[in-house]
Structure formats: C-alpha cells, structure tokens
Amino acid sequence: MSAKKKLSSKELTSKKHNRRRLLTLWRVVRYGTDSFVRNSWLSVAATAVMTITLLIIFTAFITQNILTDTINDLQNKVNMSIYLKTDTSDKVGNELKTELSKLSSVKSVTYCNADCGRTQYAKDNASSPEDLAALTEATNQIPATLKVSLVNINDTSQLEKFVAENKLVKDHLDADHKPSFAGERRNTIKTIGRAVNFAQAIGLVAGIVFVIISSLIIFNTIRMAIFNRKEEIQMMKLIGADQSFIRGPFLIEAIIYGFIAAFIATGLGIWALYASSKTLVSYQISVQPTINLVTIYAPIVLTAMVGIGAIIGIVSSLLATRRYLKL
Amino acid sequence: MILLDRVTKTYNKDSKPALDRVSLFIEPREFVILVGTSGAGKSTLFKLLTREEKPTSGKIVVGGIDYDTLKDSHIPMLRRKIGVVFQDFKLLPQRTVFENIAFALEIAGMTRHEIKSTVPKVIELVGLTGKEKQFPHQLAGGERQRVAIARAVVRQPKILIADEPTGNLDPRHSWDIIRLLEKINKYGTTVLLTTHNAEIVNKLKRRVITLEHGKVTGDQAVGSYRQ
Numbered sequence: 001m002s003a004k005k006k007l008s009s010k011e012l013t014s015k016k017h018n019r020r021r022l023l024t025l026w027r028v029v030r031y032g033t034d035s036f037v038r039n040s041w042l043s044v045a046a047t048a049v050m051t052i053t054l055l056i057i058f059t060a061f062i063t064q065n066i067l068t069d070t071i072n073d074l075q076n077k078v079n080m081s082i083y084l085k086t087d088t089s090d091k092v093g094n095e096l097k098t099e100l101s102k103l104s105s106v107k108s109v110t111y112c113n114a115d116c117g118r119t120q121y122a123k124d125n126a127s128s129p130e131d132l133a134a135l136t137e138a139t140n141q142i143p144a145t146l147k148v149s150l151v152n153i154n155d156t157s158q159l160e161k162f163v164a165e166n167k168l169v170k171d172h173l174d175a176d177h178k179p180s181f182a183g184e185r186r187n188t189i190k191t192i193g194r195a196v197n198f199a200q201a202i203g204l205v206a207g208i209v210f211v212i213i214s215s216l217i218i219f220n221t222i223r224m225a226i227f228n229r230k231e232e233i234q235m236m237k238l239i240g241a242d243q244s245f246i247r248g249p250f251l252i253e254a255i256i257y258g259f260i261a262a263f264i265a266t267g268l269g270i271w272a273l274y275a276s277s278k279t280l281v282s283y284q285i286s287v288q289p290t291i292n293l294v295t296i297y298a299p300i301v302l303t304a305m306v307g308i309g310a311i312i313g314i315v316s317s318l319l320a321t322r323r324y325l326k327l
Numbered sequence: 328m329i330l331l332d333r334v335t336k337t338y339n340k341d342s343k344p345a346l347d348r349v350s351l352f353i354e355p356r357e358f359v360i361l362v363g364t365s366g367a368g369k370s371t372l373f374k375l376l377t378r379e380e381k382p383t384s385g386k387i388v389v390g391g392i393d394y395d396t397l398k399d400s401h402i403p404m405l406r407r408k409i410g411v412v413f414q415d416f417k418l419l420p421q422r423t424v425f426e427n428i429a430f431a432l433e434i435a436g437m438t439r440h441e442i443k444s445t446v447p448k449v450i451e452l453v454g455l456t457g458k459e460k461q462f463p464h465q466l467a468g469g470e471r472q473r474v475a476i477a478r479a480v481v482r483q484p485k486i487l488i489a490d491e492p493t494g495n496l497d498p499r500h501s502w503d504i505i506r507l508l509e510k511i512n513k514y515g516t517t518v519l520l521t522t523h524n525a526e527i528v529n530k531l532k533r534r535v536i537t538l539e540h541g542k543v544t545g546d547q548a549v550g551s552y553r554q
Contacts, residue, residue, distance in 0.1 A: 020436040027433050038421040235417040238377055239478065240407035241434040 028245060032252020042225050043257070049221045050261035051268075053214035054309050058269040060207035062290055067203045069286040071196050078153050078192055082163060083143040083177035086114045092172055093144055099166070100148060105158040107149045117142035143174040154193035215312055222254055222316040226324070233324045247321050254317040258309025266305045270294055328486060328517045329353040329376070334385030336371050336541075345371040347541040348385070353519065355485070358512045360528055361521045362552060363538035369521045372538070373490055376519075377409060378402050390485050407435055410479030410516070414491035416471045418463040418478075424450070425459040428477045435482060445481060453477040453507060469500030473507065480511055487511060489520045493527065501527065525552035 036043045084093065090113055097111040112120060121142055125131035148159060163169050163179055173179075226233075236246045273291060280287045294301055329351065336346040346368045353359055361369050374380040375387060378394065387394040390408055397405060418427050425446055432442045450456055453473040463471055472492055479487055489508060493501035505527055512518045522528060528535060529551045537545035 023438065024436055035421060231417060232419055235419070236430075236434070237403075238379070238406060238411050238417075239431050239434065240403045240405075242403040245434050 024245065025248075028248030029252055031249035033256065035249055036253050036256045039225075042228070043253070046218075046221050046225055046253075047257045047260050047264075050218050050257045050309055050313065051264045053218045053312065054258075054261050054265035054305055055269055056210045056214040057308060058265055058305065060210050062269065062273060062294070064203050064207050065290045065293065066280070066285060066287055067199060069289045070284075071200060073284075073286045074192065074196065076149060079180070080148040080150060080156065080159060081180040082146040082148065082169065083174040083179065084146065084172045085174050086143055088113070088144045088172045092168065093146065096146055096166075096168060096172075099168075100146065100159075100162065103158050103162060105151055105155050107151045109149070110147045111144070112147065113144045114142050117145055143177055152193075154190070154197065218312055219316040219319065222257075222313065223320040226250060226317070226320040230324050233321065237325070243325050246325060247318070250317045250321055251314055254313030255310045258311075258313040259306055262302065262305035262309040265309075266298075266302045270298070270301075328355040328357070328390060329519070330386070330388040331372075331375075332386040332388075334375065334382045334387060336368075336375060336380060337383045344383070344541050346375070346382075349538075349541070349543055351536065351543065351546075353517060355517055356512070356515055358509065358518045358531075358533045359520070360531065360533055360535045361519060361538065362523075362528060362535060363521075366540075367538040368541040369538055370490065371541075373411075373488055373519075373521070376486075376488060377411060378405060403434075407431075407482060408484050408486070410482070410484040410487040412472070412475050412479050412487065412489040412492045414494035416463070416475045416495075418471060418474055420463055423460050423462055424455060424466070424474050427463070427474055428481050431478045431481050449477045449481045452480075452510070454503075467500070468496050469503055472496060472500075472504050476504070476507055476511070480516065484516060486517045486519065489518065491521055491523070493522060493524055498526075505531070528552040 082096075084096075090111075093111045093113055097109045100106055100109045122132060150156065150159065163173070233246055273287070273294065277287045277291060330353075331349055331351040333348045333350055334346055335344050335348055337344040349368070349372070361372070363369050371380065375382055376389060378397065382394075389405075392405060392408075419430065422430065428446050428449060429442045432445060437445075447456075447459075450459060453476055455470060455473055455477065458466065458470065463474065466474070472495075476489075476492070487508070492504050492508070496504065501524065508518050508520060509531075532549050534549070535545070535547050535551065536543060
C-alpha cells in the first residue's frame with residue numbers, strides 16, 4: 001500500500017515537472033513571437049536580409065542546376081564519329097556498335113550506314129540546293145558512321161585505344177576520313193571539354209562563396225539585433241532566468257525570420273525563373289529541366305528553404321547570444 | 328543572512344584590489360546602507376553577492392548558501408532568492424508593467440493562475456494600480472523604479488539589493504522609493520541599499536557601512552553620511 005502511494009507521489013512530481021517544462025516552452029515561444037511583433041522594424045529588417053540570403057542560396061542552386069543541364073546538353077551534342085568505308089556491311093557496323101557500347105567510357109553509340117548518311121546529309125542541307133547537288137556526283141561518297149557519345153568528353157583514351165587496336169575497325173576504317181577525336185577536331189573537342197570543366201568549377205565556387213557571404217550578412221544582422229538588447233539579457237540573467245529561457249525567445253525570433261523569408265524567397269525565385277525562362281532558352285540555355293524540377297518538387301524546395309533559413313537563424317542566434325550569457 | 332569573511336577581489340594582477348579583505352555580517356531583516364565614493368567597491372560587493380563575479384579570495388555565505396560550493400548551474404536559482412534593483416531600472420522596454428513583474432515569476436515556472444493572483448498584490452504594494460498595461464516609456468522615473476522594485480520583491484526574496492535606486496530621481500520621488508524599501512524591510516526582507524544621498528542616509532537612522540578604496544572604514548549601528 002505504502003509502495004503504491006510512494007509511486008503515485010513520484011508520478012505526481014514527474015507530471016508536475018513535465019507540466020512546468022511545457023509551460024516554460026510555451027512561454028519561450030510566446031516571448032519569441034511577442035518580441036517579433038513588438039520589435040517590428042527590427043523584424044522587418046532581419047526578415048528582409050534573411051530573404052536576400054535565401055534568394056542568393058536559391059539562385060546559386062538553380063544556376064548550378066541550369067549550368068549542369070546546359071553542359072550535359074552540350075556534351076551530348078559533341079559526338080565522336082568513326083567513319084567507316086562506304087561498302088561496310090550493316091552486320092559489321094552493328095557488331096562494332098555492340099563492342100563499342102561495352103566500353104566503360106562510352107555512354108551511347110549509334111550506327112548510320114552510307115544510305116542513312118546520305119538521307120541525313122540531304123535533310124541537314126535541305127535549304128542549300130548546291131550542297132544537295134553534290135550528292136548526285138558519283139565521286140562524292142558518304143561514309144558509314146559510328147557516332148559515339150562519351151561519359152566524359154575529355155576522356156577519349158579508351159576510345160582511341162579501341163580504334164587503334166581493334167582489327168575489325170582497322171579493316172573497315174575509311175582512309176579518307178579520320179575519326180573526329182583525332183587530328184584538327186581533337187583540339188576543338190578538347191577546348192570544349194576544358195570550357196565545360198571550367199564553367200562547372202566556377203559555378204560551384206561562386207555558389208559556395210555567395211552562400212558563405214550571405215550567411216555572414218544574416219549572422220551579423222542577428223548579432224546586431226541581439227547586441228541592441230544585451231541589457232535585457234543582462235537583466236534577465238540577474239533576476240534568475242536560466243540560459244534556455246533567455247536564449248529561447250531569440251531562437252524563436254530567428255526561426256520566424258527564416259520561415260517568412262523562406263516563403264518570400266521561394267516565391268520570388270520561382271517567379272524569376274519562369275519570367276526569365278524564354279530569354280534563357282533563346283540563348284540555348286537548358287532551363288526546362290530545372291523548371292520541371294522546382295515545379296514538381298515545390299513543397300520539398302520550400303521545406304528545404306525553411307530548413308536552411310531556420311538553421312542559419314538558429315546558429316547565428318546561438319553564436320550571438322553566447323557571449324552575453326556567460327554567468 | 329549575509330556573511331563575508333576576508334573577501335578580496337582583484338580584477339587585474341597589477342591593479343589594486345577592488346575589495347580588500349572585507350569582512351561583514353548582516354543579520355536577517357536588517358536595513359543596511361552602504362556608502363562610499365565611486366570606485367570604493369560598492370558595485371563589486373553587489374556583483375559578488377549576485378555571483379556576477381567570483382572573489383579572488385575569502386568566503387561568502389548568503390542565506391545559508393556557501394558560494395564556494397555553488398555550482399554554475401545553480402546560479403539562476405540563487406539569483407531568484409535575491410531581489411535586485413538598479414539605478415537605471417533595467418526594465419524590459421517592450422513589455423507592460425504587468426508583464427515586467429510577471430516575468431520574474433514566469434522564469435521560476437509559476438502557473439498563470441499563481442501569477443494572476445500575485446502580481447496585482449505587488450502592483451498595489453508599490454502603488455501602481457491602474458498602470459498595469461502601460462509600457463515603461465509611458466511612465467515617470469519614479470514609477471519605473473517602482474516597477475523594478477515590484478519585480479524584485481514579487482518572489483518574496485529574503486534579500487533585496489538596491490544599487491543607487493534613487494540616483495536618477497528627484498528628491499520627492501527618491502523619498503517615495505526609500506519609504507517603499509522601508510515598507511518591504513518591515514515585511515521581513517533584508518535590504519542592502521547604496522546611495523550617495525547624504526540626506527537620505529542621515530534621516531533614515533539605520534546601520535551604515537562605509538567603504539573606502541575597497542576597505543570597510545566604518546560600520547555604525549545608527550550611522551550618518553561621512554564625506
């Protein structure tokens with residue numbers, strides 16, 4: 001009986017303790033929201049800076065995505081062509097296609113025999129009667145072609161080795177047309193490859209730099225806001241508030257900045273992407289996959305933005321309040 | 328209630344101590360006035376009592392709590408037992424009179440019901456009934472100090488430290504505040520007051536401790552202000 005009574009008393013104390021903790025949490029949230037509303041100008045300024053920060057992060061992400069898509073597009077357009085003799089049979093052509101497809105550096109291979117080459121030539125030059133007339137000359141023969149798309153256009157070594165060593169290729173290689181990754185074309189392809197690498201590296205570095213700079217700006221804004229209220233913090237300490245009670249409202253405020261700013265920044269960012277898409281497409285920039293991505297995953301993008309905003313706000317507040325909270 | 332045993336506080340190794348082997352004993356329910364010129368060590372003494380600073384040497388015991396064995400995590404609990412009032416009030420500017428006073432109870436985890444029943448009584452005690460919803464900037468200096476006192480005493484602390492509470496007030500409001508402190512002392516709270524106001528010291532006829540260059544140079548049961 002007494003054991004039961006003792007347990008009940010323990011449970012009661014624990015229940016009371018939990019209720020008190022909940023009450024404190026509720027008060028921290030209320031103090032944070034009250035402070036956000038009552039310090040309206042400071043809140044507007046901090047939210048605006050947070051919006052700019054998140055917009056920069058959003059833009060960095062979108063730009064990186066568009067750049068990657070555009071580069072992929074470009075890479076797909078740069079095919080390595082192996083020209084075969086006009087009389088090469090389709091059987092040989094397809095056999096070579098199968099062997100090439102097995103190479104790890106090869107993304108895809110298409111085979112186009114001499115007839116297919118003529119049709120393609122006629123199609124590509126439909127607007128030029130002079131070029132079309134050239135097809136009627138018996139001496140002008142279109143070679144059969146193996147068009148190879150590589151995983152990395154800068155890495156042609158495996159393909160080159162294959163062409164140099166494979167007996168079947170050597171037997172049927174067109175002597176008048178060198179493969180496109182050899183001779184003069186090789187330099188052009190390598191230049192495009194270097195430009196692609198450079199653009200990707202610059203895009204990534206610029207993105208990281210922008211994110212760091214904007215995070216520093218919001219950190220400084222929150223630090224200034226808290227610096228303005230250091231006397232309040234001092235007073236709270238002296239009347240016996242513990243650290244979590246002092247820090248909590250500042251964290252809540254920072255989360256509110258992040259939350260509102262995430263909505264504004266995501267809205268503005270998606271709107272700007274749609275608004276600029278026509279212009280970007282006219283410059284051969286591959287924007288549609290990114291538009292599809294942010295439209296389909298809009299809730300995830302928004303959640304990620306809210307998360308980033310909240311994390312930046314929380315870290316800034318924690319760092320800024322730390323120096324005033326020493327006992 | 329308050330015991331200081333040969334307490335020394337030195338901020339820098341090269342400078343003179345702010346407090347130099349100070350020994351004091353203050354009984355429960357006493358009303359003690361601490362006087363001394365600027366830099367005499369009054370503020371340092373208060374900072375030691377509220378545990379904003381640690382002594383370089385010596386022993387401090389307040390309300391039975393030995394500061395030598397006090398853990399950092401227990402400092403907020405200690406401060407909830409000591410009421411503090413400052414010359415510049417230190418109120419929360421964005422909170423109303425009621426909210427400023429309630430804050431001291433909220434941090435201690437008191438319920439809304441307890442707060443609603445306690446705060447109005449304290450507001451009445453300090454004579455601010457009717458001004459509960461006003462913000463600090465809407466109040467006169469004397470009224471703000473009353474809010475600060477109400478906040479300090481709402482948890483019924485055993486000790487009230489008032490650091491120059493009349494420093495920013497005109498003579499009439501200064502006396503209002505002193506009378507209020509006397510009333511609080513009468514209810515059983517030990518009051519430790521610092522002031523530069525000779526008239527207040529001389530008229531109160533209370534125990535006066537004089538500090539000079541970090542040392543206790545006078546301790547009179549019914550003291551007067553010495554220049």
